[in-house]
Amino acid sequence: MTAASAQDNRIVVVGSGAFGTALAAVAAASGKAAVTLLTRRESIVEDFKQTGRNDSALPGIDLPERLTVSDDPTVLEGAGIVLFAMPSQAQREAARSLHGFIGKGADVVICAKGIERVSGRLLTDVVEEELHLQNVAVLSGPGFAADIAKGLPTAMVIAANGIERASLLAEALSGATFRLYPSADRIGVQLGGALKNVLAIACGIVEGAGLGDSARAALISRGLAEMSRFVAARGGEADTVRGLSGLGDLVLTATSHQSRNLRYGIALGASGSAKGQTRELVEGAFAASVAADVARQLGVDMPLTEAVAAIIDGKTDVKTALEQLMSRPITQE
Numbered sequence: 001m002t003a004a005s006a007q008d009n010r011i012v013v014v015g016s017g018a019f020g021t022a023l024a025a026v027a028a029a030s031g032k033a034a035v036t037l038l039t040r041r042e043s044i045v046e047d048f049k050q051t052g053r054n055d056s057a058l059p060g061i062d063l064p065e066r067l068t069v070s071d072d073p074t075v076l077e078g079a080g081i082v083l084f085a086m087p088s089q090a091q092r093e094a095a096r097s098l099h100g101f102i103g104k105g106a107d108v109v110i111c112a113k114g115i116e117r118v119s120g121r122l123l124t125d126v127v128e129e130e131l132h133l134q135n136v137a138v139l140s141g142p143g144f145a146a147d148i149a150k151g152l153p154t155a156m157v158i159a160a161n162g163i164e165r166a167s168l169l170a171e172a173l174s175g176a177t178f179r180l181y182p183s184a185d186r187i188g189v190q191l192g193g194a195l196k197n198v199l200a201i202a203c204g205i206v207e208g209a210g211l212g213d214s215a216r217a218a219l220i221s222r223g224l225a226e227m228s229r230f231v232a233a234r235g236g237e238a239d240t241v242r243g244l245s246g247l248g249d250l251v252l253t254a255t256s257h258q259s260r261n262l263r264y265g266i267a268l269g270a271s272g273s274a275k276g277q278t279r280e281l282v283e284g285a286f287a288a289s290v291a292a293d294v295a296r297q298l299g300v301d302m303p304l305t306e307a308v309a310a311i312i313d314g315k316t317d318v319k320t321a322l323e324q325l326m327s328r329p330i331t332q333e
């Protein structure tokens, strides 16, 4: 049985970066369906033909032979499941440009962790608007692309509009080393992925500034409280943040040097301010100020996200932000 009855059971992954390549690899390795990785670069098609790898995204990792790599968007026509694995700020443009190829019965799954920067909107809303579709799903949770592609055990979450749809997608995309848990909370799952990146930057700042492991533990648990307030205010389930897409991913990215967000935060912490840092490379740097803006509009208290946003935007430095956080009124946990 396919997840989308009007389409065939092929899976197409759009975006041949690290995460898209990894997701295409595990889906192809499971052998449940034909899988195509759709790239915009002909050189990636050629490299895969010659080496069996996508070294531009995942150097040295062999990909399954049964994977197909293509630069022809017509492969999307009739595909039952389409994964959108490009960065958050590229989701709208990608949806707009691929709108004519994606069938009305396809299950589109967003595999990015962010919020639209210019509008503060959820990526599900953005992609649904551009594709004129409803029921766009979200895949999120703890899992580095390289770990997934190497076949290391990984568990993530797939959230759809309704648990039955989410369960079908989880079955279709899980494999021997990659386990997806279904959820019906699309808001909580996607906001968990966006906000944990901001908190991973905060943890990096703590590490880079030498503030200690105790500070990081405090950040993780107070950060989780912030996440749950924000998720509830945006109409999601506060409890979702305790699962893989919230706490699970926060712990992973706040503690592993594989995380780009953590490494970016370490650089900020080491230098004491955003002077001279490029923010464009990590998702959390895009999410921080928009999440802080939305939180203010909703009346949600998010001091850690505010502090990260102010540091990234050059409005304050690490030392001042820390002093402000530590001098906040004492409140009940």
Ligand SMILES: NC(=O)C1=CN([C@@H]2O[C@H](COP(=O)(O)OP(=O)(O)OC[C@H]3O[C@@H](n4cnc5c(N)ncnc54)[C@H](O)[C@@H]3O)[C@@H](O)[C@H]2O)C=CC1
Residues within 6 Å of the ligand: 014, 015, 016, 017, 018, 019, 020, 040, 057, 085, 086, 087, 088, 090, 093, 094, 111, 112, 113, 114, 143, 144, 145, 146, 283
């Ligand atoms: N790398 C990782 O370990 C993980 C990444 N993610 C998320 O996946 C998303 C993508 O991250 P990565 O793959 O690491 O980034 P990446 O920078 O390795 O790859 C992004 C890819 O998207 C492509 N792209 C950009 N705009 C496009 C468009 N309009 N149409 C088609 N393709 C487009 C780029 O050419 C590039 O190949 C991010 O939101 C990230 O947070 C989630 C879990 C793990």
Ligand SMILES: O=C(CO)COP(=O)(O)O
Residues within 6 Å of the ligand: 113, 141, 142, 143, 144, 200, 249, 252, 253, 258, 259, 260, 261, 262, 283
């Ligand atoms: O989301 C990730 C792992 O779950 C990847 O994190 P980075 O984008 O910080 O590398």
